[in-house]
Amino acid sequence: MTVFTRRTLLQGGTAAAAACTLSGPALLDWAKAWAQAAPWKPEKGAKLSMLRWKYFVQSEDDAFVKLIDAFTKATGVKVEISRESYEDVQPKASVAANTGTGPDLFWGLYSLPHLFPQKCIDVTDVANYLGKKYGGWVESAVKYGTSGNKWICIPVCYSGALMNYRIEASKKAGFSKFPDKTDAFLEYAKAMKANNTPGGFALGHASGDGNSWVYWCLWAHGGNAVDKNDKVIINSPETAKALEYAKTLYGYMIPGTASWNDASNNKAFLAGDIYWTNNGISIYVAAKKDPSKKQIAEDMDHAYWPVGPVGHPTELHLMYPVLAMTYTKYPQACKALMAFMLEADNFNPWIESAQGYLTHCLNAYDKNPVWTADPKTTPFRDVAKRTLTAGGLGSVGEKAATAIADFVILDMFANYCTGREDVKGAIAVAERQLKRIYR
Amino acid sequence: MADIILKAPCNTASAPHRVTAWERLKADRNWLGFWFMLPAGVFLILFLAYPLGLGIWLSFTDARLGRPGDFVGIENYQFLWDDSTFWLTVFNTLLYTSVASVIKFAIGLYLALLLNERLPFKAIIRAVVLIPFIVPTVLSAIAFWWLFDPQFSIISWSLRKLHLISANIDFLGDPWNARWSVIFANIWRGVPFVAITLLAGLQTVSPSLYEAAIIDGSTPWQRFRYITYPLLTPIIAVVMTFSVLFTFTDFQLIWVMTRGGPVNATHLMATFSYQRAIMSGYLGEGAAISTAMIPFLLCAILVSWFGLQRRKWQQGESDD
Known part of the structure; x- marks a missing residue:
């Protein structure tokens, strides 16, 4: 750790302040206002379940649970989260896509949505909304996120090496x-x-x-x-x-x-x-x-x-996309949740809580203090921009994933x-x- | 029952009762055995025969994880036939099974004979011998993984401190070192099973036989060769069958210690099947690899099965 100076303390303070916006009534007010204004209105009585990859750091999961709580309070949509080791999300999602039952949302590894592109709901509107608002998507995210000219998932983050x-x-x-x-x-x-x-x-x-x-x-x-x-x-x-x-x-x-x-x-x-x-x-x-x-x-x-x-x-580098299955009864709620996750007020504190393990795919988040508070984390800021996609020149689907696995x-x-x-x-x-x- | 008894006379009184085939089946003594066997049979079919059949069927399809496949005949097997990695795993599995089983038998028999003698603290020593078998396989595998670590191995460290070697031994990084290392771990884990089961067998041998032999002036070797060994043969056959089966299908030790590496030098058929079927998603090919294990396993079972049928094996006598 570097020596504490006034400067690092100030930086720490900013980070803490940003983290504070996550909890407390301020966030709830913001979340409520967001729910009012957002283009996606969850269906009445909507309830969602999500299977996500298992966290690397506890603080990341805590921040994610807070974020989901705020979503539930603002929209009334309950979200049940379950976690699996990241290699195990894919088989479960494949079975769910095949049988037509299971969690509404899957948050897994890079090639996941390309195993069954026709089973993922079209989230082009969410991707465009986020891209426009937050400085555009990095190139690799577009390749991972789209099938044809449709977005079939929302690229959330990368874990860089x-x-x-x-x-x-x-x-x-x-x-x-x-x-x-x-x-x-x-x-x-x-x-x-x-x-x-x-x-x-x-x-x-x-x-x-x-x-x-x-x-x-x-x-x-x-x-x-x-x-x-x-x-x-x-x-x-x-x-x-x-x-x-x-x-x-x-x-x-x-x-x-x-x-x-x-x-x-x-x-x-x-x-x-x-x-x-x-x-x-x-x-x-x-x-x-x-x-x-x-x-x-x-x-x-x-x-x-x-x-x-x-x-x-x-x-x-590994990308983690979130996708919603076509069998979900609540597609609007799914889209609302995806957009909510990547809104600055939620995403910034969440990516900070990950301490540099995870990197954003939306250009505007380059400014997050987590990348400058400690210069040793700075190189990780750019992994989404520098990465090629699984499969290299080829498609990003199942075949590339198999060759890697x-x-x-x-x-x-x-x-x-x-x-x-x-x-x-x-x-x-x-x-x-x-x-x-x-x- | 009471109803039937009460009603029965009424029936006979009103009209001659025709016994249906179903009623005859229900009461027939010859069928009774079948009815009693039925629950066990259903259980076996549901949980053993069906999965086995399904596995064999899958090996003839191009099924992927999460989606059914089409019938492709023996295409999976053809691919494996020309796959050098597959043959390497067959070689590894045979080497692993044969070397580990023979050594486990030798050490196990030796330990059993030793524990059968009068020893101080016999009960405690017998319990201690069982420890490797009690420890969950994954835990002991992790312990061995640390013991054989290329950087942190206590074995390398000790030898270095004793100035016997100058650099760490690459236990799991060199193909042959890795093979011997996992075989060693398997032997360590498997010896108690062989030893304790053989010990149980030894204790069924009547002491009067030994007494008679001693009176006849026999040597210890003769007593082992002509009393212990023949009487122990059926137990040996059962123990070694199980030991070979367990070793042949070993998965946990390998998976935790090497994941089949380095360069597939320790991949067994079981771990290779898992890698292809579950990690890569090629269920059909993975099923073909596990199906390819069946002939080997059948051989092991048949040897002991036919052996146990023979009187020579059972009673140490001649067949003729």
């Missing part, structure tokens, strides 16, 4: 700034290893950290799983280049990353065993909270992923980096699996 690194060790290795190009990053990893301050990326079946770095690496070198017509094009010289790059990088990592899961790099970083890795903001938040790790929190920072030969950012690309990298397959073999295994997924 960026580079985490130790400042002192990087300086010692000759890097006062974290490298922003892949070539420089390779030099960086090499120098860090030579100084006995190595880093590492997960090469085990880590759904979050593992997938995000291999997709970054593949895309950064111009490789792609599929083209824009979903034709499999993984077998390319660019993919081979990406694999070579990863293998060299793997050589500079701490040993053992082939067995890492999503929690391993957090543990190793907090224990001072690794000095760079990819992660959400959780390492930093954990270090700040634990007095014995204060020194790590002060000595670490976040950076964007280095840009590769393709010349533009090739990051992959089945670790096709991750296994291709792991197969080559650990020496189990040569370049051709590793690509061939992935190509065969992708062809089946994208047939």
Whole structure:
């Protein structure tokens, strides 16, 4: 944590003031006024149920419950919330869409609405209303949110994963700034290893950290799983280049990353065993909270992923869209709730409560104090703007989600980096699996 | 019942009563057994046969999670036949099952023989032996995951402090290390089951047989070979069948410790099936992988089933 100065206290004060607007009568008055003016009038006797992904931080869920309470008080619509681990929302939503019964609203992962676009109610009016009011949607949100020219869900937020690194060790290795190009990053990893301050990326079946770095690496070198017509094009010289790059990088990592899961790099970083890795903001938040790790929190920072030969950012962050099912009896109430969630008076305190874990998809929220109160969280402000969509050039639907869930690309990298397959073999295994997924 | 008895004479008095087929079935002694078996039968069909049948049916469809599929014949199996990852999981599963089962049997038998001797604190030692079996699998798997952690392993740490190694051992990151590590965890967990069950079997062996053998001047090895072993055979057959089945279908240990990694080196058929069916949503293909486990499991069951039919196995005598 930084030293307390008048300035940080003031900033803290602003944040607290913003948070205060969430509770108390002021919010209720505002919510009531909003309900009066909003274009969506909930049906009489409407009751909603929502299945959402399980929170990373308790404060986020608390803020969300408050927000929902305010909605209930203002509109009279009761909302029942249930929570599932984010990977489990998709199967439940698929079953609900198939059987036509279940929660009215689902708040899950990026590709969710594209598994059954015809079962999601058209929320174009809500998306346009919010987009117009709050500075427009970021590009990736439009791709995730629309099917044809219809919006089938409202993109709520992203959870970003960026580079985490130790400042002192990087300086010692000759890097006062974290490298922003892949070539420089390779030099960086090499120098860090030579100084006995190595880093590492997960090469085990880590759904979050593992997938995000291999997709970054593949895309950064111009490789792609599929083209824009979903034709499999993984077998390319660019993919081979990406694999070579990863293998060299793997050589500079701490040993053992082939067995890492999503929690391993957090543990190793907090224990001072690794000095760079990819992660959400959780390492930093954990270090700040634990007095014995204060020194790590002060000595670490976040950076964007280095840009590769393709010349533009090739990051992959997780998006969380909310959708309403066509079987709901109360579509207007659903729309009202979606709009209510993203109104500034609700959204600002909520995104603040998430402490940087979550990033908005509406441009106006760049101004939220959470991104400037602590400069170390600032890079996370931009993850929605920098991310590509699941599937890369291809569609964002089920197939892309399957390829990620089945670790096709991750296994291709792991197969080559650990020496189990040569370049051709590793690509061939992935190509065969992708062809089946994208047939 | 009372009604029937009261009414019965009236019926016979008024008109000759024709016994319907249903009434005959109800009262027939030969059918009585069937009626008593019916509840159990319904239960078995509903909760065992139906899911099994459904699983096999799903393996012939392209069903996805949350939506029914169309019949595609043996397409899933064809794909798996050429899938190197699938064959790797078959290899892993066979290796895992055979190595772990043999070692579990050896250690289990040894422990059982030891515990059958007169020992001080016998009851407590027997209870202690059971501990690995009592601890929920997921918890022990998490403990092993920490023990084998590439950075924080207590084993690596101790060896380093003793100056026996210079760098941490990559237990779960190297394919072969990872295989032996998960096999070790499985053995640790499975030994108590084998040991305690064999111990129960040992205690059914009549002491008079041993006494007679001792009087005849037998060696300890001869007593084991010609008394203990033959009398224990039926128990061994049952225990090893169960042990092989449990090991072959193991899921939790692998899933918690490695999720099938590194590079699928520890993926068993069960974990691979789960990954394809539930995580990736390819129910049909996942079902095909689990169906492919059936022949192996049937083999294991048949060996013990036919074994138990044989008198030689049952009583340690010759068949002829």
